[in-house]
Amino acid sequence: MSDLATTQDLDSRLEQHRKELTGYCYRMLGSSFEAEDAVQDTMVRAWRSFDKFEGRSSLRSWLYRIATNVCLDMLNAGNRRARPMDLSGPTPVAQAQLNARPEITWLEPVPDGRVLPSVVDPAETAVERETIRLAFVAALQHLPPKQRAVLILREVLAWKASEVAELLGTTVASVNSALQRARATLAEQQPASSDAADPLDxxxxxxxxxxxxxxxxxxxxxxxxxxxxxxxxxxxxxxxxxxxxxxxxxxxxxxxxxxxxxxxxxxxxxxxxxxxxxxxxxxxxxxxxxxxxxxxxxxxxxxxxxxxxxxxxxxxxxxxxxxxxxxxxxxxxxxxxx
Structure with a gap:
C-alpha cells in the first residue's frame, strides 16, 4: 500500500470518531469552540504518534485517552464555564441591569449535529441528548476535571471502571471513589429535569x-x-x-x-x-x-x-x-x- 493510501486510511479511521469525541470534549469543557479545538489537537497528536500505537487497546480508547489529556491540560487554566444562574440569584426586573462578562465565563450552546453520533438504541440516544443539555453540562462544570472525566466515561459513555482506570493510569478503586464523589456533587447541583423531545410529540x-x-x-x-x-x-x-x-x-x-x-x-x-x-x-x-x-x-x-x-x-x-x-x-x- 502506498504512503498516500496509508495516510488516507488513517485519516478516515480517525475521522470516524470525531463527532463522539467532540461530544465528550464539549461535556468536559462547556464550550463548543474549545471542544472542536480539543478534538483537532487530539487528531493531530494521534496522527503524529500513530507509529507508537501498539494496539493494546482499541483505536477509540486510545483517542479518548489523548482527548482526556488535552481537556485536562485546557482545564488547568482554571476557567469554569457557567450559566448566569450559576453566578447569582435572579434579579427583579425593576433592578435589572445589563452587565457583560468576558466570553470565557459562559457555557456555550452546541449544535446537535456536531456532538450527537448516530445511535440505534433509543435508550443510548436519550442519554446522549440528556447529557448535552445546558443544565446538565453546567452541573458538570462544578466537578474537578478528573472527576468530570470519570463521570462522563462511566455514566454517559458506559465504560467499565477497569477501562477508565487504564485510560487515566490509575486504579479501579480510585475510579470508583471519584465516581462516588462526582455523583454526590452532581446530586447537590440538581440540574432541572426536562421533557424528552426526541422526536417531538x-x-x-x-x-x-x-x-x-x-x-x-x-x-x-x-x-x-x-x-x-x-x-x-x-x-x-x-x-x-x-x-x-x-x-x-x-x-x-x-x-x-x-x-x-x-x-x-x-x-x-x-x-x-x-x-x-x-x-x-x-x-x-x-x-x-x-x-x-x-x-x-x-x-x-x-x-x-x-x-x-x-x-x-x-x-x-x-x-x-x-x-x-x-x-x-x-x-x-x-x-x-x-
Missing amino acids: EEQQDLLNRYVAAFEGYDMKALTALLREDATMSMPPYDLWLQGHGNIVGWMLGVGDVCRGSKLVPTVANGVPAFAHYHPSADGDGYEPWALIVLELSDGKVGGMDFFLDTKRWFPLFDLPARLDRAGKPVAAEAGAS
Missing part, C-alpha cells in the same frame, strides 16, 4: 408553534400561558437572569420591547428545541440576527429560555442564514457558512 410541537406565534406577535398573555410559573430567562454575555412571569414580561415590555416584530427560525441545540431570533433591520428591508434561543421544555410548558446574543459566533456555527428578507425567508446569497 404532537403536544410539544403544538407548544412550540404557539410559542412562535406568541413571540412573533408579541402577545405577552399568550406567551405567559406557555411558561412555567418559575420559568427563567437569561441573556449571555450579560450576567442578568430573570425568573417568573412578572419579571420576564416586565423585561420584554420594557428594555426587551426592541424585539417586537421579530421572526423565529427553528433549529436544535443541546438536545432540545431552539430558535434563531431575527430582529427587524434598521433599514426596514428584512431581518438581522439577534439571538440564538435555546428552550427547556418541562411538564408540558417552557421552563427556560436562554438567549445567546453573540450572533457572529452562533449563527455560522449553526449554519443559520445571515439575513431574512421582508417575507421572513432566508437570503440565500448571504447564508451563514458552516
